Every structure is written in C-alpha cells, then in structure tokens.
Amino acid sequence: MKKLSLNFWGLLPAYLVMSLLMVLPLLIIFYVSFMSSDPYGGYKAVFSLDSYTQILYSYDWDENLVLNLQYLKIIARTLLLSAATAIICLLISFPVAYYISRQSHTMKTLLLYLVTLPFWVSMVVRVYAWVLILSNDGVLENGLRFFGLIGDIDSLLYNNGAMMVGMVYTYIPLMILPIYASIEKLDSRLIEAASDLYSSRMNTLRRIILPLCKPGIVAGFVLVFVPSLGTVLEPMLLGGGKTMMLGNLIQNQFGVARNWSFGASLTVLLLCIVLIFLMFQARRTNLNKEFS
C-alpha cells in the first residue's frame, strides 16, 4: 500500500504535465467542436453539429445546405502532399542512410552530425532560406538561367512543388535516422549469404536488405507523414498562402476567421486521420513481431 502511494506521488508530475498540457487541451478542443459558432468570434456554449457539417456543406443564400468541396480539396491536398513528401523522403533517405552506414566510424559520426545539424537552426529561418533560393531572381533561378537550363518561366516559388521541397527538406532527417539505425543493425553476413546463394545485388536489396530494414522505413514514414499532415509554415511561406493545407485552414479558423468551433472540428478531423494511420501502422508492426 505504501509502495503504491510512493509510485503515485513519484509519477504525479508526469500525470500533471500529461493532463494539463495534453488531455485538457484536447478535451477543450473536443468540447468547442461541438458548440455553435458565434458570429462575433469565438464560440457560443450551445450544442451544435454545424461545425462538422460545415466541413462538407455550406449554406447558400436561401439557407439551404449545398455540397461544398472546398474544404475536402484542402484535406485531399494535405493527404497527397504529405504522402508525396514521405515517399520522396524515403527515396532520398535510403541511399543516403546506406551510404552513411558503409563509412568509417569517424565519417559516420560526422555525416550523422551533418544530417541533424539543421535542427539547431530555427525552422522559420530555414524555410525562409528556401524562399530566397526559390524566389524570382533568386539563387536557383539565376543559376539555372546562367547555365542556360531554363528560359523564361513562372516563379519557382508559391506552388505545390515549392511547398513540397520545403517539407522534404524539413522532415528528411526524421527519415534518414531511423533507416540508418535499421541498416546499422543489419548483419552484413546476410548480404554475403545472399550473394553466395546466387542473388544479384538488386535481388539482395529487394529480398534481404529492404525487408529487414522495414521497421526503420515504417518508423521514418510515420515520423515524416504525421507531422507533414499538420504542417503550417511551408504552405504559408513557400506556398504563398495561395494553396492551403489543413494546418493553415485550422490556423485561419482560430485566427483571422475567428470561427473557433469550425477550427476545433477540423482539428478533431486531423487527429482522427493521424489516429487511423497510426492504428494501421501498429497492426502491421504487431504482425511483424512474429518474425523477430
């Protein structure tokens, strides 16, 4: 009994932090999402599902509900761009991680340090750097023009491509590190065994290396995909506010639009997307556990 209470008091700070900083805000968001919006901003404490119907429908001039795909488009774009970001990160990260794992010990330390180095600089600054690189008359455009690789073009900035470049850049260390960890754990004798058994390098990659690195790849995918869903900064700075993602929409509802309940319902939606994705991922990991 005494021990139990010691456990309780010892864990109390953790409970407090979790409940005050995680559970409570989530409950508030959940609560607000089921309230009706106040025309003067914020919300009114009157139960209403309006903020959820608003995701798919809007009222026309005669107060009739009509289908409105505007928000659905933003959600779809968010999912697509996040998935694309994660896939591009994966395609770049695997060779990079593999290369790092084959280096000498000192070289490994140096390269891994370089991978994590951007984390030491504020994200806003780093994304702004991309604005400078991609802007009209910016470094990249002038460079490409100098070598005659492009003629007159529209801006490299303020489109989905620019947003994705920014997102890939921001999140790629989160992909490289777990993949590197799983490649490091890979027994090099298995690769020798595969080539001893007549497997070409390509087959060895496909049949031995990739399957054994799957835990790292899946972890990296989650670590990139999930924060990408909630990304705010890149669409704002590199997308120029023209193309919105879910994060920006939520921010707008709490900020400019002052429609808290709609913002809250969108937040709940984003949370549900993330949870569903993580649930799938957890089920797959459980299946994988049988192997190891």
Next chain:
Amino acid sequence: MKHAINIKNVSKYYGDYRAIKDISFDIRDNEFFTLLGPSGCGKTTLLRMIAGFEIPSGGVIKLHGTDIQALPAHKRCVNTVFQNYALFPHMNVAQNIGFGLEMLKWSEENIAARVDEMLELVHMRPFAARMPAALSGGQQQRIALARALAPKPEVLLLDEPLSALDLKLRQSMRDELQQLQRDTGITFIFVTHDQEEALAMSDRICVLAEGEVQQLSSPNEIYENPINKFVADFIGETNFMAVTIGAVNSATAAITNPLGIQLNVPNAGYRPGQEATMSLRPEKISINTQGLEVNLQGEIVHRTYMGGYTHYKVRTANGIELRVSKRNTISNDTEYQLQQRVDIGFSKTSVRVLCQ
C-alpha cells in the same frame, strides 16, 4: 585426377600485412578437405577468396579447371555454410532453403521438391514452416547446411560451422557432416581451428600458420609424421626435447638427446652438430610394460584423470619431465600414485626428429 579447386601462388595483403603468403595446393574432387590452423593463420581468408567475398592480391584460383577470378560471388558454383549460419531471419525454413534455387530461377515445383529432399536429408522435415529464431543452434546449423547444399554446388565451403555448438552436439554433427559428404559426393572444404574435428572428419588436412601451408596430408600422416615443430605441437599433444645431431652416415644419424639414450634415426639430410627438436607423443610411452626398446626409470609428479585416459607427468632420473598418456582398459586400469617410482618405455620408431 581432376581437381575441384586449384590454388596457385595465391597471396592476400591487407595494407602491409600479408595474410596469405604465396600459397599453392590442389583440392581433389569429392574429398573432405580441411583447412586447419590457429586464428589469424589465413584459413578463413582463403575460404572467403574461394567463395568470392575477398579478392586475392595475386595468384589464380580455379574451380574444376576454370579460372573464377573474374566471377563475383553470386556467379560461383560454390556455397558456404557460415559460422553463425546467417539464416535469413524474415524467411521460414523452407524459404531459406529455397532462396538459392529461386535466385537460380528454378520452377516452383522443382524448388518445392528440392526443399523437401533437403529437409529430409538433414532430418528437419517437420520444421519447414518455422522461423529461424524458433530453432535451436543445432537445428539452425542443419538448415544452413541444407540451404547451402540445395543448389547442388560443385564445392561446399564450411566456415567453422560447429564452433557455436555444445560439445555433445558437435560430436554428433561431425559424424553427420562426414556422412553427408559421402552421400552427396560434393567436395567439402572445411575450415576449423579444432584439430580433433579435423582429424575426425577429413580425407586430407592442410595445416596453415601465418599465411603459409605447413603440411598437407592425410590425418594419420599429419599426426604420425608431422613435418615440423609447429605441426607436431598444434596437432595433438607431444613431448618436445632439444637435441643435437651427432655422427652421420649415409643411412642413419645419431641423435644426442637429454634422455641419454642411444638413438639412431634414418638420415634425412642432417648435418653433424645441427640443432633439432625431438618429438615423442604421450600415448607412445607406456608405464611398467615389459619388452620395449627403451626403458627409463622415473617418478610420477602429476596426474590428471580423464575417464578413459589418465595423463601423467613422469620425471626421469636425469630430470626430464615427460607427459605420458595411459588408456584405462579392462586389462590395465591400474592407477599410479604421485611420487610412485615407475618404469617407462617406448619404441625408438615412435621418436620424430624435426628440424624447424
């Protein structure tokens, strides 16, 4: 006779370090060939060069007469049983065994049939669907063997495959490996540092030390007629004594030895006054036995009881300590006590004189 492997002037450098120093020998078809030596002697390097994991710095390796230098590992008709088995952890037993066949683009029915045949061969049929992690060390060992034998390699390479097993299992796997080699008729090249293993299984043994071949011969020849001090010391136990070559004629040479016995051995090109080492195996000396050529008096100074054998140390009248190994048989299971005075004797033909 056609050779499975020809190794000609092969050397291997790691920077300035010479791991293999200009080695040449042939491995016959269908033989159980063992590369034996202490760690760092280059035996594993040699095996890895045959497998294609290491490239020789010089020399030629031929497989059934064809130079395989230019072939990468996955194009050589040799398979390896790795020291720690290196089974693919994400594939079950059947998939592991079938992997090589799949890479060779065998048809699915043929793979299934061959996998089944291999499982039968290593007595592992009930385990086809198991994952490697759910197998014991001995079972993993059998699967590794089956996997390597499945593609019908021209030569099977075994890199200390028994070293991770416990003693009992190791002994039974020895018999099985030997049987397997006879049944399949495939040339086995077996790498080990365990001289007992080498003696027990091999048709021929190549003793390596410091990147050089010391002796290549049958197990019996290697044990009974070691070519130098290293081989005599590494294989089995022996008593070494520093000796000097005395009078020499065309047929025999007299050996001046610390035991103070009159000893003449066939002259193998000795020079008078030459320093040499005399080797006498412990089991060639017997205690209190009548009718031997050489008889000495001594005192038991040490005794180690091993069950089937007892190892004694006997100090002779002129202060030399000799190791004597006595088999405990039905007719003679006498136990000698410490400080007991005994007669020891041996035959002069058991003495070997080694020049290096």
